Amino acid sequence: MSGRRIVGLMSGTSLDGVDAACCRIRSNTNGYDVTVESSLTRPYDSELRERIARVCGDDGTVAELCDLNVALGAVFADAAIAAVAAADRSLADVDAIGSHGQTVRHHPEPRALPVGDERLRSTLQIGDPSIIAEQTGLTTVADFRTADIAAGGHGAPLVPFADLALLAHETKFRIAQNIGGIANCTALPPCANRADVIAFDTGPGNVIIDGVVEHITNDELTYDRNGRLARSGTASDAVLDELLDDPYFRADPPKSTGRERFGSSYIEDFLDACRARSLSDEDAVATATALTARSIADAYQRFLPVPDEIILSGGGAYNDRLIELLKSNLDAPVYTIDEYGIGIDEKEAVAFALLAAAALDGVPNNVPSATGAAHPVVMGTRAPPT
Numbered sequence: 001m002s003g004r005r006i007v008g009l010m011s012g013t014s015l016d017g018v019d020a021a022c023c024r025i026r027s028n029t030n031g032y033d034v035t036v037e038s039s040l041t042r043p044y045d046s047e048l049r050e051r052i053a054r055v056c057g058d059d060g061t062v063a064e065l066c067d068l069n070v071a072l073g074a075v076f077a078d079a080a081i082a083a084v085a086a087a088d089r090s091l092a093d094v095d096a097i098g099s100h101g102q103t104v105r106h107h108p109e110p111r112a113l114p115v116g117d118e119r120l121r122s123t124l125q126i127g128d129p130s131i132i133a134e135q136t137g138l139t140t141v142a143d144f145r146t147a148d149i150a151a152g153g154h155g156a157p158l159v160p161f162a163d164l165a166l167l168a169h170e171t172k173f174r175i176a177q178n179i180g181g182i183a184n185c186t187a188l189p190p191c192a193n194r195a196d197v198i199a200f201d202t203g204p205g206n207v208i209i210d211g212v213v214e215h216i217t218n219d220e221l222t223y224d225r226n227g228r229l230a231r232s233g234t235a236s237d238a239v240l241d242e243l244l245d246d247p248y249f250r251a252d253p254p255k256s257t258g259r260e261r262f263g264s265s266y267i268e269d270f271l272d273a274c275r276a277r278s279l280s281d282e283d284a285v286a287t288a289t290a291l292t293a294r295s296i297a298d299a300y301q302r303f304l305p306v307p308d309e310i311i312l313s314g315g316g317a318y319n320d321r322l323i324e325l326l327k328s329n330l331d332a333p334v335y336t337i338d339e340y341g342i343g344i345d346e347k348e349a350v351a352f353a354l355l356a357a358a359a360l361d362g363v364p365n366n367v368p369s370a371t372g373a374a375h376p377v378v379m380g381t382r383a384p385p386t
Helices: 046-056 062-086 129-136 145-150 160-167 207-216 225-231 237-243 264-276 281-303 320-329 347-361
Strands: 004-011 017-028 031-043 096-112 119-126 140-142 174-179 182-188 198-204 309-313 334-336 381-383
Touching: 004 062, 004 347, 017 062, 017 347, 031 062, 031 160, 031 347, 046 062, 046 096, 062 096, 062 119, 062 129, 096 129, 096 347, 119 145, 129 140, 129 381, 140 347, 160 174, 160 182, 160 347, 174 281, 182 281, 198 207, 198 281, 207 264, 207 281, 225 281, 225 320, 237 264, 237 281, 264 281, 281 320, 309 320, 320 334
Parallel strands: 004 096, 096 140, 174 309, 309 334
Antiparallel strands: 004 017, 017 031, 096 119, 140 381, 174 182, 182 198
């Protein structure tokens, strides 16, 4: 294959907006090579963000979910068009779009469903790919998670397929650590192939920090810029010990999580625990930040060998205080992914361009050792332009 130009689209648990990356992707003997031609973020406005948060919780209605599915399709299409323009290309130069969509519900633990006796996992991403295909004129590959779930997996994490292509090294044992709303890691031994990869969600990334900041500032701030609030407070060891006793942190991989576990109810309980110990607002942010750092370090100590390098991506990589805490809690050097030629905000969008390329080639693109699926599958369904 001479190569495809594919736009990857991603919106994560933080509900910040749509990340888009226009990528040139070529196959090679080890998988794929990627050249990122442009990347950008289209932030959600506050009203749209609030509406998405409602349907992610228990307050949204089916009618609102239905409307948002179409509305977000248009938002994703607009981000794709902007990324193509930023690469100084036209839509005619692009072969396809790979869209993760916006996760509004993810149940990684098997549940009793209304039909039959079998307990099944489930997941739902919105941002209608048919709308994206119609508005861009490009085949759109989406709905990646469900094929893995059908094969018995969690449908997550999906990014390890891209981590293997982008960051695996011949001699170094690397851990790719993404810190979005939820934090997830991919362990890449030297000369790794897909069967060697260990990957899982370590727990909360920015979601608790952001939720606490929103609460204490009455929504004037949505995140702790550069970790300034956390730096001015003191983390409570008593609250941390209580929170780190959560069974999720002790559970063996494969495992995945989301706002269903570490969402609004968890944030309320977290704030109650801080109030019970008379913590200041800054202490609460410091404690939430330490929770992310400690839970990541704890996951490494429980489940992974000591790596040669840890490579950070996602919004948490901009939080200076969080990075300081990670460095003090981990036994390996910590870098940000921009030092490896990939933008901090663009990696997951690039991942969905790669996942789409594999889907179009008919190449299995899940990592069963990470998701728990019974076998490799080709994830992603196609929405052709009309």
